[in-house]
Amino acid sequence: xxxxxxxxxxxxxxxxxxxxxxxxxxxxxxxxxxxxxxxxxxxxxxxxxxxxxxxxxxxxxxxxxxxxxxxxxxxxxxxxxxxxxxxxxxxxxxxxxxxxxxxxxxxxxxxxxxxxxxxxxxxxxxxxxxxxxxxxxxxxxxxxxxxxxxxxxxxxxxxxxxxxxxxxxxxxxxxxxxxxxxxxxxxxxxxxxxxxxxxxxxxxxxxxxxxxxxxxxxxxxxxxxxxxxxxxxxxxxxxxxxxxxxxxxxxxxxxxxxxxxxxxxxxxxxxxxxxxxxxxxxxxxxxxxxxxxxxxxxxxxxxxxxxxxxxxxxxxxxxxxxxxxxxxxxxxxxxxxxxxxxxxxxxxxxxxxxxxxxxxxxxxxxxxxxxxxxxxxxxxxxxxxxxxxxxxxxxxxxxxxxxxxxxxxxxxxxxxxxxxxxxxxxxxxxxxxxxxxxxxxxxxxxxxxxxxxxxxxxxxxxxxxxxxxxxxxxxxxxxxxxxxxxxxxxxxxxxxxxxxxxxxxxxxxxxxxxxxxxxxxxxxxxxxxxxxxxxxxxxxxxxxxxxxxxxxxxxxxxxxxxxxxxxxxxxxxxxxxxxxxxxxxxxxxxxxxxxxxxxxxxxxxxxxxxxxxxxxxxxxxxxxxxxxxxxxxxxxxxxxxxxxxxxxxxxxxxxxxxx
Amino acid sequence: xxxxxxxxxxxxxxxxxxxxxxxxxxxxxxxxxxxxxxxxxxxxxxxxxxxxxxxxxxxxxxxxxxxxxxxxxxxxxxxxxxxxxxxxxxxxxxxxxxxxxxxxxxxxxxxxxxxxxxxxxxxxxxxxxxxxxxxxxxxxxxxxxxxxxxx
Numbered sequence: 001x002x003x004x005x006x007x008x009x010x011x012x013x014x015x016x017x018x019x020x021x022x023x024x025x026x027x028x029x030x031x032x033x034x035x036x037x038x039x040x041x042x043x044x045x046x047x048x049x050x051x052x053x054x055x056x057x058x059x060x061x062x063x064x065x066x067x068x069x070x071x072x073x074x075x076x077x078x079x080x081x082x083x084x085x086x087x088x089x090x091x092x093x094x095x096x097x098x099x100x101x102x103x104x105x106x107x108x109x110x111x112x113x114x115x116x117x118x119x120x121x122x123x124x125x126x127x128x129x130x131x132x133x134x135x136x137x138x139x140x141x142x143x144x145x146x147x148x149x150x151x152x153x154x155x156x157x158x159x160x161x162x163x164x165x166x167x168x169x170x171x172x173x174x175x176x177x178x179x180x181x182x183x184x185x186x187x188x189x190x191x192x193x194x195x196x197x198x199x200x201x202x203x204x205x206x207x208x209x210x211x212x213x214x215x216x217x218x219x220x221x222x223x224x225x226x227x228x229x230x231x232x233x234x235x236x237x238x239x240x241x242x243x244x245x246x247x248x249x250x251x252x253x254x255x256x257x258x259x260x261x262x263x264x265x266x267x268x269x270x271x272x273x274x275x276x277x278x279x280x281x282x283x284x285x286x287x288x289x290x291x292x293x294x295x296x297x298x299x300x301x302x303x304x305x306x307x308x309x310x311x312x313x314x315x316x317x318x319x320x321x322x323x324x325x326x327x328x329x330x331x332x333x334x335x336x337x338x339x340x341x342x343x344x345x346x347x348x349x350x351x352x353x354x355x356x357x358x359x360x361x362x363x364x365x366x367x368x369x370x371x372x373x374x375x376x377x378x379x380x381x382x383x384x385x386x387x388x389x390x391x392x393x394x395x396x397x398x399x400x401x402x403x404x405x406x407x408x409x410x411x412x413x414x415x416x417x418x419x420x421x422x423x424x425x426x427x428x429x430x431x432x433x434x435x436x437x438x439x440x441x442x443x444x445x446x447x448x449x450x451x452x453x454x455x456x457x458x459x460x461x462x463x464x465x466x467x468x469x470x471x472x473x474x475x476x477x478x479x480x481x482x483x484x485x486x487x488x489x490x491x492x493x494x495x496x497x498x499x500x501x502x503x504x505x506x507x508x509x510x511x512x513x514x515x516x517x518x519x520x521x522x523x524x525x526x527x528x529x530x531x532x533x534x535x536x537x538x539x540x541x542x543x544x545x546x547x548x549x550x551x552x553x554x555x556x557x558x559x560x561x562x563x564x565x566x567x568x569x570x571x572x573x574x575x576x577x578x579x580x581x582x583x584x585x586x587x588x589x590x591x592x593x594x595x596x597x598x599x600x601x602x603x604x605x606x607x608x609x610x611x612x613x614x615x616x617x618x619x620x621x622x623x624x625x626x627x628x629x630x631x632x633x634x635x636x637x638x639x640x641x642x643x644x645x646x647x648x649x650x651x652x653x654x655x656x657x658x659x
Numbered sequence: 660x661x662x663x664x665x666x667x668x669x670x671x672x673x674x675x676x677x678x679x680x681x682x683x684x685x686x687x688x689x690x691x692x693x694x695x696x697x698x699x700x701x702x703x704x705x706x707x708x709x710x711x712x713x714x715x716x717x718x719x720x721x722x723x724x725x726x727x728x729x730x731x732x733x734x735x736x737x738x739x740x741x742x743x744x745x746x747x748x749x750x751x752x753x754x755x756x757x758x759x760x761x762x763x764x765x766x767x768x769x770x771x772x773x774x775x776x777x778x779x780x781x782x783x784x785x786x787x788x789x790x791x792x793x794x795x796x797x798x799x800x801x802x803x804x805x806x807x808x809x810x
Binding site for chain 1: 677678679680681683698699701706707708709712747748749750751752753754758759760763764766767770771774775778781782783785786788
């Protein structure tokens with residue numbers, strides 16, 4: 001019964017979304033206040049209905065209601081409770097329901113916290129947001145309904161894909177979706193602004209926190225996914241340039257570009273039409289991402305709900321929204337007249353360079369991702385575009401970005417000179433080059449990657465620190481400087497922290513790729529062997545039983561200079577219901593290195609295949625990503641940028657309730 | 660075709676893990692070369708994995724093939740050419756820069772030129788623009804201001 005109510009609530013939400021799409025839009029066009037006012041209550045109602053619907057589906061999963069097709073396909077009574085709940089979005093239908101839930105939440109938030117928006121703009125934003133809701137709820141109801149019952153319910157379910165039964169991956173989708181869907185808010189603001197025919201500093205200020213909220217979550221989601229790949233796939237890779245990874249990476253890159261260009265709109269009233277275009281494209285890439293993940297047109301490691309028919313539907317949604325928005329853009333962009341005047345060397349131009357680099361980098365990823373498809377369709381060439389291409393074609397843009405970043409972020413608005421901007425940075429540059437030289441001498445004869453990584457990392461982190469320091473004024477005493485530092489706006493802190501985080505990620509990637517040590521061998525129980533500076537002993541291998549799997553668990557002891565460092569228990573699991581084996585690497589996390597061991601198959605002549613990796617600075621990759629997100633959150637808590645600044649006092653909800 | 664591959668991948672992917680101890684060549688120089696080559700070759704039945712990373716049986720066969728060719732004295736290019744001959748260019752993770760693929764390789768730099776050029780033009784226009792637009796006054800207000808100044 002609850003399930004049917006959930007189904008009904010979803011249909012009702014569809015109707016409410018239709019009303020929310022039409023009535024405020026007409027109201028805004030005609031200037032009818034009453035009609036415009038429909039937007040907010042409709043958005044709230046739509047959100048509550050979908051929330052109920054989502055809760056109903058969760059209920060079905062928690063109580064293992066196997067009369068529901070979706071639960072049968074993705075759950076099992078023995079599955080731990082955590083994964084029963086996360087299993088709700090561990091499949092296509094449920095994840096789409098989560099998608100529309102977040103979409104409706106963003107719409108409702110725009111209604112709740114948008115009190116300081118002009119009525120007309122708010123009505124239009126809510127209407128555009130609702131139109132996206134209409135498209136996706138219809139998609140769920142007609143092609144991916146999670147509420148279908150089975151005529152003959154089985155005794156038990158078929159279990160969730162074991163790879164998804166993992167805390168890292170369990171919470172990866174909600175973050176990612178808040179990111180993807182959050183960008184719909186920027187899209188709605190962009191389309192509303194185009195309908196208004198007006199973009200000003202206030203618009204830039206309103207659109208920024210939404211984009212920032214989306215970006216923070218997207219960053220966290222991507223980092224979680226990459227961290228999961230690192231420990232779960234069994235050899236410590238963290239990024240594969242897989243189509244589905246690229247699908248999340250492209251909106252992330254465009255969102256960064258958008259965040260930076262929106263600053264120019266807000267402070268200097270320039271780059272307006274470009275910012276609008278970025279806001280449209282950011283969500284466009286989210287839609288393309290949804291299409292890539294769910295249609296299966298590109299082979300990917302994410303074997304997740306591939307269905308060509310759904311793909312066509314999603315392609316139509318993408319086409320309608322992008323086609324519509326871009327047509328509107330073409331018709332109206334000319335109206336957006338820039339006001340600010342600035343010289344060729346200025347913060348504005350640095351931000352423009354940032355945008356060019358990010359946009360072109362995104363374009364490279366996009367072309368590389370769809371190239372196999374294009375080549376097969378047009379020239380009938382069956383080919384692959386893999387990591388070697390992306391490493392070569394994408395990395396230079398990021399290096400260029402890192403080089404100009406500290407300089408650009410320290411430049412004043414309107415008019416600057418490179419010499420003056422470099423003044424506080426010469427010390428940082430010297431330090432960075434010294435760090436590079438030091439790394440170079442430590443590791444003579446190995447790849448150039450680590451020294452370059454060191455230079456860029458020190459340059460970014462030092463530049464961020466110097467950026468804050470110069471804000472404290474000249475010639476004052478240290479206590480006064482520190483006091484000023486503390487009182488700097490949160491947004492300034494957020495900027496410096498996020499930029500430093502990027503530097504840390506750079507260092508993690510460069511050091512790990514350059515200095516990784518790998519050892520693959522057959523070891524017998526009791527045998528000791530050396531890997532790098534460590535002595536590894538395979539103590540014991542035994543069989544055990546988990547809640548819904550069988551496991552072969554090894555015990556390995558790692559010593560360094562005769563001192564015990566860690567005892568690790570890598571596993572090979574076999575999930576009986578799904579009939580699927582998985583590898584559970586065991587990792588000793590450290591600040592300077594990760595020790596990573598994997599147990600393989602028993603060998604014919606006795607013993608087991610054992611892989612040992614020493615991964616220097618691995619954790620810095622994700623630590624940097626977390627620091628970047630924290631920078632975003634800091635900036636989000638700045639009084640000036642709060643969603644609906646001055647209207648409410650409660651903190652902004654981060655992320656989304658994981659029902 | 661893609662679905663067939665996906666299915667094959669699901670069937671073939673055993674519990675074995677990437678490079679096995681028994682595959683490794685005794686000569687470390689040769690083994691290093693083998694690793695480098697196999698990182699650039701796609702496992703044909705997998706979803707976007709190199710044969711170096713893949714668990715599939717076919718990837719294992721291909722890894723062994725690479726090592727056999729190396730042991731026979733082939734150069735790196737000869738080994739890759741042999742595999743491309745056998746499996747088609749689908750096996751290359753880094754597409755060749757020939758024929759229509761040139762578009763793929765040139766796309767990035769070309770876009771950078773276009774984007775950079777556009778940005779430079781925009782910057783020049785902004786630097787040359789008269790700052791009157793920044794006054795934030797409407798035409799009526801400007802007219803009134805002009806009137807006031809005349810008086």
